[in-house]
Amino acid sequence: MVAQESQRLHIVFFPLMAAGHMIPILDMAKVFATHHVKATIVTTPYNAPTFTRPLESYKNIGPPIDVEVIPFDTKEAGFPEGVENFEQFTSDEMTLRFLKAIDVLQESLEKVIEKYKPNCLVADMLFPFATDVAAKFNIPRLVFHGTNYFSQCLMDSLIKYEPYKQVLSDEEEFVVPHFPHEIKFKPSQLHTSMRGLGDKQINDEWMNIFVRAKDAEERSFGFIINSFYELEPDYAEYYKKVMGRRAWHIGPVSLCNHGKEAKFQRGKDSSINEHECLEWLDAKKPRSVVYISFGSLAEVSTLQLQEIAMGLEASNQDFIWVVRRNNYGNGEKEKNEWLPQEFEKRMEGKGLIIWGWAPQVLILDHEAIGAFVTHCGWNSTLESVSCGVPMVTWPVFAEQFYNEKLVTEILKIGVGVGAKQCNRVVEGTVKREDIKEAIRKVMVGEEALEIRNRAKKMKELAIRAFEDGGSSYSNLQSLINELSSYNA
Template identity: 30%
Template structure:
């Protein structure tokens, strides 16, 4: 063969054929290479030369020694089926659905089935229905689930509406899916045509890798960011803070798997982790979930090689498995330069299937009335809440800053997460006084539409990884207020390594004042040339450019990583 790869996995095929098998000469690569008639003529003559011992003769002999076996031909015609089982949390479900879209867009010969509870499957079905020209290769499968059997409130099927104390119950309940999942995998692998199968789950569904092994299929762990996830896994497994000399709040300690020079402090840990003693049930559950997971065949990471070089170095060292960076898993049309409101319109409902607390059109029209990069967007995600005291101080600080804002309000800790808004959560008269300054949203907001708008200048966030990627993809810097999970480690990296974040507070037990809130908001929204906000915005824009480059067809690191994964996922 004379090779001229033009897309997808063809470049890797050409490399293997030329370097490993010796049956090809590569003439050119891609549609943007320059070639001359002399090069074309020379290569053709080499390959067609039949002189004994010549390169063409040697290549021909090697090719004749490689008959295609019947099994290889059968494999080429087998259907390819990826089965996904995300944890029952909005951020996880959204991330998995976007990965499914990306896979079938990249290679339409794949079928992807997402498995979950009936309520979550209905939300995914709505999200798919809201998306224009949804691919037929994405299927949904529900397993019965009764949260009351596990001490959860009636009709609880995900983290939405659960208190922090109830989240461990949901995690423990995930083990109940092993039997129906095993039965489903059995049906798939034994179906007509014997399809090629692999499984993708996140860390909570650890038993899925054992199911995969029992059927001889490969399984992969799907995580968020590299730095934050690795830190969380290692802390859960090792509880390094228990070894501090005196347990002081400001003691520094190393986290196993990270370089000794990378120090963590007590304040980087969530209150829940600080409370663990290594012997309680939560410690045991998290320790199992934080093991280095040799039973997986590889790791998919929702990040880009170029934005997390240090984190990925640590991740690969910790897991000692192949790692594919396939992010950012946000809609591709939002990764074009300055997508604008028309491009982003309706995108949130196409991802979550959730009913919004405010119409996207209203938000966009409100944002249209404000100057470029002047508005602060505030949201703490679907699983997190601050305290009532913190909420009041945050409101006072917002009002004092006099900066325009959109604030997504959820019930504070100690109140029914699904309950109606209560006036006492905010300072008396606050909503009326800030009518011209801000927009208060109860429930879900069209986050992507807001972040894509040119008037949005900063994002006060819990630093969940999905939100981080959505914000930085649009060049919007962050004000960090981590509230759980790996968010504290994300915030640490965003501030110390990337310079795109200022941390205002940590956790729901920290004390803040309206002055601290107002000062940080003014600093980050200050567009003065050379100021802190200006520098952060420029760095955030640079990260956004790296994200766009990562998904560029045939060239981007994430595009090529996904391509590499799909060519290897059934037989590493």
């Protein structure tokens, strides 16, 4: 029976203004809401539609979720009005300015907490002030990283032991020390600030942001993780026992979206009609289509786009390819600059290019999809796992190279394309032959069958973990009980 409104546990969610953080937070709010927890999401004006639009249809099928919109004075940080999201930035410098500017949101967040008097605040790691806000109102603050146990354990080990300093060149491999599995990296796959490369001032500013976030984390109540125990048991244990952190895994949260409409409406407005997309996929054989997407932040150069196009054509597989409109446009002039001559004509019926935003979970969940060429962002990776789709891994920046290791070396449900450089811009270093080979490896032959079987098994484990009685379900119940008794 649903508790009375005044007695219901109430959680305020405050995600970073980036699609990869906002979308899982919306799913998380839905998960808590179905467990009779009152959920309120705090965001800024430009980002509000990411929540309000999908919640419009959700209100007919799920418990109500509130969205509280707070002002964000971007002018103070030197940005034009309406620049409030990470995908609007093209450089590290802009990103840093933005991260420093978001401190102005502290006062507005305090007003929200004062207004609603919630029992808990779930806030992104890059809002270090959230720990102080929670302490001021004597409520627990849970940190949301947007990634998994494995990547956070790996980062902890790299910072603690600095093994990358023991090698002589960017191309020489080192082993991550004191780790459950033998994992090797090249320094070129790590962020430049970690390696001391690039602008010293920018590196120092990154480090300051990281140190502040880490300090706030250590004073917080614990961590909420979008993952499930069976996916990374060694690292769930390492995180709690070696790193000494309290954490609750409650994922994969994308599994809360059951109907086609809910899957279609995640994120921004799609540039393709739901029925057009499904109609195209319905006409394909099971597991015959490759889906390609680099997420919402990676920049793919003209040269690399050309290599992808030629690699896709050479692989002889049907495909759906998502190309970010804000980089390349979909006008004839822009397309002609990078698409191989008569490519679209040759690929008619065989390939579908989606310009802009695509309904990713709806696509991945279709039986026609046989592989996902992915940048290894954690949402994309976990969505692929949840849909039982093998991956061609092509990490770009952030912790994506870590996620690749989990997929290819530990879970063995994907094949690497050979990306070597941690950089938000995909420069064109991965050649068409490598793209073709990696796609063929997960789509055709004996090895592909083995990878597919392992991916299918992972999907079954993900669904079981999320359902009543599963590891994530039980973890969520345990967290709700602890939060309920916090101020009792």
